[in-house]
Amino acid sequence: MHKLLASTYKEFLLLTRDLGGLAILFLMPILLVITITIIQDGTFKTLNETKIPVLWVDNDRGETAENIYQNLAKVNTLELIQKTSENEAKELVFKGDYQLAIVIPENLSRDLDRKVDENVRGMLAKFGLNEDSISLAKTSNSQKEVRLYFDPATQYTFKSSIKNGIDKMIAKVETQRIYKAFQEQVTDDPNEVIFDTEPFVTFKEIGPDNNEKAVLPNSTQHNIPAWTLFAIFFIILPLSINMVQEKNQGTFVRLRTNPISYATVLGGKTLVYLCVSMLQFGLMLVLGVYLFPNIGLPKLDVSGKIPLLFIVAFFAGLAAIGLGLLLGTIAKSQEQSAPFGATFVVILAALGGVWVPVFAMPVFMQTLSKLSPMNWGLEAFYDVFLRNVGLGDLLPEISLLFLFFVATAFIAIVYNERKNAV
Structure with missing residues (x-):
């Protein structure tokens, strides 16, 4: 336990000294969410009001x-x-x-x-x-x-x-x-009504809570979960870059001389960056609840949903961290980790439905989207925000996110052991 805490403290120091990495983790998501939401809010208003x-x-x-x-x-x-x-x-x-x-x-x-x-x-x-x-x-x-x-x-x-x-x-x-x-x-009587021309079959839209009035989705309900998930997965950039720097600077060589396992080293990184992902998500909720209404955007409704939302964010953060650990373990230089990590996150976002709804994709791409962890996280967020489900209904998505973390972390540990054994 002491070794895990020491490894966690080391990662905390590395992260706090990297101002550029902190800017990517916190300022970039804020600007991204605000900008995209303002742009898409005009589209929603065009469809619903203009x-x-x-x-x-x-x-x-x-x-x-x-x-x-x-x-x-x-x-x-x-x-x-x-x-x-x-x-x-x-x-x-x-x-x-x-x-x-x-x-x-x-x-x-x-x-x-x-x-x-x-x-x-x-x-x-x-x-x-x-x-x-x-x-x-x-x-x-x-x-x-x-x-x-x-x-x-x-x-x-x-x-x-x-x-x-x-x-x-x-x-x-x-x-x-x-x-x-x-x-x-x-008939010769023009006032006599023989045929009833009013429609016999009508339509009524019922929401998840059997509301009489259907609730129209707005730009905030889509962009807060979608782009927060995108920001959480961008953790793989600073995480993998720090791991590559440690390898190039000889830090990993010094760690191998100490009685500490590679799993403990990864555990320290996981704890620090998991806290970062939770802070990211909490900051996004604060933006949606308090800032957005003051700049003319729809307010984010989180009443009664906060515990489930943080559960989804927790497992989404684990999945992103697992991917970052694997990339940082395999990459040999920053020139490998940074471009690949950024491009791969964009691909996962595109497949996951962050930019284009999955139902609007071709059938082949809809099938392929099921392999994206962002799709699992986004569907879980939509379940909470729009479908008002319980924890039991979230188990399939959060289970997939957790298994993704376990699989990527396991591959990273096995790869490192085999590489060092040669």
Whole structure:
């Protein structure tokens, strides 16, 4: 025990004397989290609050176009701007001034009514309810196109959502017109309601706590766990660099002459850097709770979650330290450890879903992401922050993080023993 404490004290002195390493461990994560959160908060507000201007060209000027317009006007994220010229709207969109222009074709309402009336009369005639309509010749109505002009830089998801939304609106208008045509044919009383056109199936979103109102995720809930995890794994840089320096300066040679095992040396490093990771995480929580609301960012809600959050951070810190110990043991120079460590952390972050959500990745990359310890840690943080789970539900992720630490530390010890035995 005394040897472990002595090794821990040595690591503490090395770390506190390395001001550059301390800056990487604490200042870099703070600046990173604040910067990324401010940038992404604008994106979240764009999706949830800011209205997207959309050009509207109505060549129909009928009831159908008016119904589509009213339905689009109810969408909170769209702001309709009326234009009279299709060419003008097209040029404004293709220049990037607007993301979308919607052009309603001429005679849409007239031709839709004509088509619906003919279909309804034909159907009633089949049942002998409207004999006069049997002799009516059907007019030839060509299909109508609602033209959508998108900015070439517009994302595919936005295009798909707009297309699906307009398609549903037009289908609703057609359905209501069919019901209306049937009612006009079977009754002479315009005030009599035969068909109920209100939707029978509705949707209701229920949160993890059965809340009546769904809670929308914000930029803080994503960036605090994601970039804190990224900062924790950046521990491998100063940790591996210090280990390489000790080897190059002969410190490891002197340690080998003392009755102390390599596992004890690694144990001292683990304790010091585990405390650092806990301080990093605590600092990030303080930023989210106290600083973010004062700079216009959403406040981080940690009520009743702090113990579970620190448990996840503890095991995430162990996984990062284990990787740093392995890298520091294998690397022979700082030129090997620093670039590889930084690049490898970025790769783990990309695979783990820190930058791009895992569900948005190709199937092969989704499978590969399951191998990233950052993915395990991030999912555990999301479980606590967003899914309100208990400790038992966190066991799979924290078990994987702990096993990763054990495996990397074991490989580092075995590699060192075999190298020194040669």
